[in-house]
Amino acid sequence: MDEGGFADWLARNGWVAWGVVALGLAAAELLTLDLTLLMLAVGALAGGLTAVVAPGLWWLQVVVALATAVATLFLLRPTLLRKVRQAPGYRSSLESLVGSAGVATQAVTGRTGEVKVSGQVWDARAFDPDLRIDEGDEIEVYGLDGVTLVVYPRHPHHELPLPE
Numbered sequence: 001m002d003e004g005g006f007a008d009w010l011a012r013n014g015w016v017a018w019g020v021v022a023l024g025l026a027a028a029e030l031l032t033l034d035l036t037l038l039m040l041a042v043g044a045l046a047g048g049l050t051a052v053v054a055p056g057l058w059w060l061q062v063v064v065a066l067a068t069a070v071a072t073l074f075l076l077r078p079t080l081l082r083k084v085r086q087a088p089g090y091r092s093s094l095e096s097l098v099g100s101a102g103v104a105t106q107a108v109t110g111r112t113g114e115v116k117v118s119g120q121v122w123d124a125r126a127f128d129p130d131l132r133i134d135e136g137d138e139i140e141v142y143g144l145d146g147v148t149l150v151v152y153p154r155h156p157h158h159e160l161p162l163p164e
Contacts, residue, residue: 012055018048018065035077043069097122100141101154108133108151115139115151124149 010017025041047065054060102117110129115122117139126133127142127150138154 014051014055014058014061015048018044018051018061022048035080036073039072039077040069042072043067097141097149098143102139102141102151104133104135104137104139104151107135108139113151115149117141117149122149123147124151126150127152 022041022044025037025044029035029037029041043065046068047061050057050061050064097117100117102115104113104124105116105121106114108115108124108126109132110126113124113126113133115124124139125145125148131152133139133151133153139151140154141149142152143150
């Protein structure tokens with residue numbers, strides 16, 4: 001097929017290109033799971049449907065795809081995210097760190113410190129303001145304070161007060 005033939009074929013079958021883009025975005029969504037790429041895939045799907053109805057009107061296909069993607073991003077996505085996050089048993093990736101073990105990469109006090117949990121380095125503080133966890137000590141995540149992990153030693157050197 002020569003170059004002019006492919007361009008003509010694509011002009012008549014633009015829905016194929018839109019479908020490939022929609023499938024690619026939907027597949028990439030599986031890596032992020034934040035519904036953004038899925039909303040863009042819906043826009044591409046709408047562009048493809050427009051290509052079926054109006055095969056030669058690229059500008060209309062693009063306008064419909066963009067309008068649909070923007071509408072779903074700002075109207076549908078927040079509602080879907082809210083429903084997912086309110087589902088029973090939902091735990092964000094941060095909340096799933098609670099109970100995880102790690103190691104102090106810097107001394108941890110009631111105010112500052114750094115730990116490594118699940119291969120990632122996090123800012124941390126001890127759950128007890130008077131407690132000091134030395135570098136290299138094993139820790140366990142007790143809770144979260146924003147994106148700072150609240151931790152306690154797994155093998156305390158002395159009796160600890162019970163967390164509240």
